[in-house]
Amino acid sequence: AQTVTQSQPEMSVQEAETVTLSCTYDTSESDYYLFWYKQPPSRQMILVIRQEAYKQQNATENRFSVNFQKAAKSFSLKISDSQLGDAAMYFCAYRSAYDYKLSFGAGTTVTVRA
Amino acid sequence: GAVVSQHPSRVICKSGTSVKIECRSLDFQATTMFWYRQFPKQSLMLMATSNEGSKATYEQGVEKDKFLINHASLTLSTLTVTSAHPEDSSFYICSAKGGETQYFGPGTRLLVL
Numbered sequence: 184a185q186t187v188t189q190s191q192p193e194m195s196v197q198e199a200e201t202v203t204l205s206c207t208y209d210t211s212e213s214d215y216y217l218f219w220y221k222q223p224p225s226r227q228m229i230l231v232i233r234q235e236a237y238k239q240q241n242a243t244e245n246r247f248s249v250n251f252q253k254a255a256k257s258f259s260l261k262i263s264d265s266q267l268g269d270a271a272m273y274f275c276a277y278r279s280a281y282d283y284k285l286s287f288g289a290g291t292t293v294t295v296r297a
Numbered sequence: 298g299a300v301v302s303q304h305p306s307r308v309i310c311k312s313g314t315s316v317k318i319e320c321r322s323l324d325f326q327a328t329t330m331f332w333y334r335q336f337p338k339q340s341l342m343l344m345a346t347s348n349e350g351s352k353a354t355y356e357q358g359v360e361k362d363k364f365l366i367n368h369a370s371l372t373l374s375t376l377t378v379t380s381a382h383p384e385d386s387s388f389y390i391c392s393a394k395g396g397e398t399q400y401f402g403p404g405t406r407l408l409v410l
Contacts, residue, residue: 216397226388228341228401235397274340283329283394287340 185210185277189288196265197296203250204260204291206275214280217251217258222290223271231273234258236280262293270295299395300324303402310381311410318376318405320391326371327393332364335388335404347374381409 186209196202208217219231234242234251241249246263262269275288300323310316320330328349333341345366346354353366363385365377374393378385386409392399 218398220401225403226335226390227403228390228392230398230400233398272338278397283399284331284343284346285341285392285399289340290338292338 185279185286187275187277187286187288189275189291191291192289193292193294195294195296196262196269198265198267200265201261201263202265202293204262204273204275204293206258206260206288208256208258208275208277208286210256210277210279212279212281216278216280217249218276218278218285219247219249219258219260220274220276220287221269221271222274223268228274232260265295267295267297269293299398299400301391301393301400301402303391303405305405306403307406307408309408309410312382313380316378316381316407318378318389318391318407320374320376320393320402322372322393322395322400325393325395327374327395328371329394330368330374331392331394331399332366332374332376333390333392335390337388341390344376378407381407383409385409 188207215236217234221229232244250259272290276285302321304319330347332344344359347368349368355361368374390404392401
């Protein structure tokens with residue numbers, strides 16, 4: 184199974200500031216997908232952003248953007264203009280192009296300070 | 298779009314009884330659904346892959362006779378926890394495959410007394 188590593192258990196950010204969450208993964212495959220999911224206190228998993236490995240361009244969704252470094256097997260998430268509603272646990276996930284199972288990282292809890 | 302529901306949202310049962318959790322894709326068809334277990338402040342652990350019209354595929358260490366999965370239609374998968382014990386208390390989450398993405402249900406909190 185692929186290994187997904189999130190080395191930051193907790194991150195804190197001031198409202199309106201920017202925070203970057205790190206994620207690295209281990210795979211021998213060249214074709215795969217990467218995801219960031221958000222789990223707020225309600226515990227509903229919400230898709231934040233998705234990146235296809237074959238695309239060189241970094242994915243962006245409003246205030247959320249990724250820095251995908253395929254050679255380094257790194258997939259960081261940047262949250263810009265942080266809002267109180269961004270407070271949640273964030274999970275990085277990997278999926279092979281040939282299998283629909285997701286491998287999740289351990290998660291990073293983001294706290295937003297007013 | 299891509300909404301997944303779970304029922305019930307929380308359930309309390311006595312040790313030794315069975316509990317059924319339903320997972321429905323509301324606005325799309327899902328040939329494949331997944332069942333996860335999550336302990337507090339931890340990541341999601343995949344239990345099994347549910348395929349419509351065929352037997353579920355269980356992850357290593359998950360007892361198939363204890364966690365019965367049925368995927369009888371393209372919009373419904375059920376997880377039955379049989380002869381529940383207190384150690385089965387957990388948060389169970391389902392997801393449904395929609396295109397290249399998994400969409401998650403809101404989860405079911407199970408407490409076994």
